Amino acid sequence: MSELLDGRMNASADQPATNSASIAAKLRMLWRKSLNLVMLSLTAACALVTVSVLGFILGYLIWHGGSSLSWNFFTKLPAPVGETGGGLANAIVGSGKLLLIASLIGIPIGLMGGVYLAEFGGRTFPFMVRYATDLLNGVPSIIIGIFAYTVVVVPMHHFSTLAGGCALGIIMIPIAVRSTEEFLRAVPRGLREAAMALGASKWRTVATVVVPAAFQGILTGLMLDVARVAGETAPLLFTAFGNRYWSPGWNQPIASLPVMIYTYAIAPYDEWHQQAWAAGLVLMGLVLLANIGARIVLSRRASFLRS
Amino acid sequence: MSGATTAVGRVHPPSRARQFIRRLTSGDEIAHLITLTFGASILLITGLLVLELWVQSSLARHQFGWKFFATSVWDPVFGNFGALPFIYGTLVTSFLALLIAVPLGLGAAIFLAELAPRNISDALAFLIDLLAAVPSVIYGLLGIFVVVPIMRTTVGPALKSALGFLPFFQGPNYGVGFLTAGVVLAIMVIPFVISVSREVLLTVPTDQREAAMALGATRWEATWKVVVPFARAGILGSVFLAMARALGETMAVTMVIGNDPKISASLFAPGYTIASVIANEFSEATGDLYIHSLVLLGLVLFSLTFILNGMARIFIVATAQRGGAHE
Numbered sequence: 001m002s003e004l005l006d007g008r009m010n011a012s013a014d015q016p017a018t019n020s021a022s023i024a025a026k027l028r029m030l031w032r033k034s035l036n037l038v039m040l041s042l043t044a045a046c047a048l049v050t051v052s053v054l055g056f057i058l059g060y061l062i063w064h065g066g067s068s069l070s071w072n073f074f075t076k077l078p079a080p081v082g083e084t085g086g087g088l089a090n091a092i093v094g095s096g097k098l099l100l101i102a103s104l105i106g107i108p109i110g111l112m113g114g115v116y117l118a119e120f121g122g123r124t125f126p127f128m129v130r131y132a133t134d135l136l137n138g139v140p141s142i143i144i145g146i147f148a149y150t151v152v153v154v155p156m157h158h159f160s161t162l163a164g165g166c167a168l169g170i171i172m173i174p175i176a177v178r179s180t181e182e183f184l185r186a187v188p189r190g191l192r193e194a195a196m197a198l199g200a201s202k203w204r205t206v207a208t209v210v211v212p213a214a215f216q217g218i219l220t221g222l223m224l225d226v227a228r229v230a231g232e233t234a235p236l237l238f239t240a241f242g243n244r245y246w247s248p249g250w251n252q253p254i255a256s257l258p259v260m261i262y263t264y265a266i267a268p269y270d271e272w273h274q275q276a277w278a279a280g281l282v283l284m285g286l287v288l289l290a291n292i293g294a295r296i297v298l299s300r301r302a303s304f305l306r307s
Numbered sequence: 308m309s310g311a312t313t314a315v316g317r318v319h320p321p322s323r324a325r326q327f328i329r330r331l332t333s334g335d336e337i338a339h340l341i342t343l344t345f346g347a348s349i350l351l352i353t354g355l356l357v358l359e360l361w362v363q364s365s366l367a368r369h370q371f372g373w374k375f376f377a378t379s380v381w382d383p384v385f386g387n388f389g390a391l392p393f394i395y396g397t398l399v400t401s402f403l404a405l406l407i408a409v410p411l412g413l414g415a416a417i418f419l420a421e422l423a424p425r426n427i428s429d430a431l432a433f434l435i436d437l438l439a440a441v442p443s444v445i446y447g448l449l450g451i452f453v454v455v456p457i458m459r460t461t462v463g464p465a466l467k468s469a470l471g472f473l474p475f476f477q478g479p480n481y482g483v484g485f486l487t488a489g490v491v492l493a494i495m496v497i498p499f500v501i502s503v504s505r506e507v508l509l510t511v512p513t514d515q516r517e518a519a520m521a522l523g524a525t526r527w528e529a530t531w532k533v534v535v536p537f538a539r540a541g542i543l544g545s546v547f548l549a550m551a552r553a554l555g556e557t558m559a560v561t562m563v564i565g566n567d568p569k570i571s572a573s574l575f576a577p578g579y580t581i582a583s584v585i586a587n588e589f590s591e592a593t594g595d596l597y598i599h600s601l602v603l604l605g606l607v608l609f610s611l612t613f614i615l616n617g618m619a620r621i622f623i624v625a626t627a628q629r630g631g632a633h634e
Contacts, residue, residue: 032525032528033525035525035527036525036526036527036528039527039531040418040422040526040527042414043414043415043417043418043421043422044418044422044423045414046410046411046412046413046414046415046417046418047414047415047418047419047423047431049411049415050411050412050415050435050438050497050498050501051431051434051435051438053438053494053497054434054435054437054438054441056449057438057441057445057446057449060449060452060453061445064452108345109345109348109349111345112341112342112344112345112346113342113345113346113348113349115342116342116343116345116346117346119342120338120339120342120343125343125346126346128350129346129347129349129350132349132350132352132353132354133349133353134616134620135353135613135616136349136352136353136356138551138612138613138616139356139555139609139612139613140554140555140556140557140582140608140609140612141555141557142555142557142582142585142586142605142608143356143360143555143605143608143609144356145585145589146359146360146363146585146589146601146602146605147355147356147359147360149589150359150363150602151355151359159590170352173349173352174349177349201334201335202335202338203334203335203337203338203339204334206338207338224440227440228440230442231441231442231443231444231445232442232443233442233443233444233557233558234443234557234558234582234586237586237589237590238589238590241590258442258444258558261444261445261447261448262444262447262558262562265444265447265448265451265452265562266451266562273452276448277448277452280444280445280448283442283444283445284441284442284445287440287441287442288437291436291437291440295433
């Protein structure tokens, strides 16, 4: 910091200083000001480059995927290799079924776990639960896939919708817990105290006052969570596997949009590449919809709470 | 109902058992117990996950021991498995990713936290969150059809002619390989660097900036010499977090790295990562030793991400507390 001070003093007190010294000080000031300008512009450029990547991604998806998106894409089964047409109806339904199972596992555990951490609980055990949640959040999704493989696929002896749904459900848990806990903690103390003062028991307060107050936020968090696992591919490769036909029931290999994008993208057929782009556009559309919806709900909520 | 019991309770001082029953009927204990069960199930799942990784890799651990990490043979036919090429590929691609993502991400975070007006900063942060929400497989799709051709026809030859004397930029350039994987990974982890660094920079107390600028520092000097050093630990935490993400990233890397278990100095050469080999071979692995070797690779990956995430947390929490303490 001392060099800054020196520069400043020289620059402001140039009267008694010699001419060359004042020129040096002025040059130094100029250098510092231009460095300031250059570096600050560079940081802006960094931000701009990063954000423009999103534009590129969306642009490419719309450009390549939009042309091959048709009614058939949503209603037909995949066409055999070499034939044009066909769609990914089975993968869309498959993704839906997988997400249903995932929600049945992830939402109750995540929701109740979040309520436990925010409302009940003492010291040691909640710490352990929170630690486990954070740990689970950091585990790469492919490891969760291995886990689902060993506890569901191996005992049942085949790939299944159930196994894929379990893997996705486990991935959902940590984020559901965290967002639920956060939204519950954001509920003003006054609401709880008012309910308790009216004689409501703890659980009554939580169930009829606190959770409803945070409901919108919690729901939004869960929606984002579902959107996130909708794009998970790695854990499905060896749990849900894949299927080129319909998969009745819950106990057979099943197609899903992300796995279809993967298999189609690495295949050597042009028609399949087109389908992969279209599937990518659909998947990205879902993710965007969920995120923008969440943003609107949450910002409206924030302004409501402020007023 | 509860009014009646309190009235009774006032007449006869309640015994411990009765007190417990009353709490039970009021529902508090039951609700506590139910939510506790769900909380415990998270603990159980996490414990079981670690246990399964340990148990299901026992064959490979006994067969190969520590040699597993020093062997570069991966031969399913003869049952010889070594993790070295995969660990090498994972570390090289993650390191490349950080080399690109950290300067870019830190720059963007500085802009968002220090310069941009609050509403612009929030809007950009939302777009960057969206970038983090893009599924991995879509990055892979763009990687295959957009990044790989660019690397093959433009970036690769340019690097070769400019830096071809270095061993990293020699050999044939197929477009797929360590460098391409690193670039795609960099794009994927930048959002994590930015969002965590931005949060950390925002916790730096305003008086730090004001003090620096009062001493005559320019905006950049205040940021670079005061604010960034103040948030150093947290920024380091964001780097660890990004590294953990990069290590575990599967689909996009699998689609652009070429999937060849070789160790080569050239960044143009195809390679393999731990996550990719699990993704590619797990569903087709035959024989217990093969599967156990893949699970052991999974255990290695788990341990690496566990350590990095732990370190990231310590650093980020430490900086947040430091910022809080100054206010």
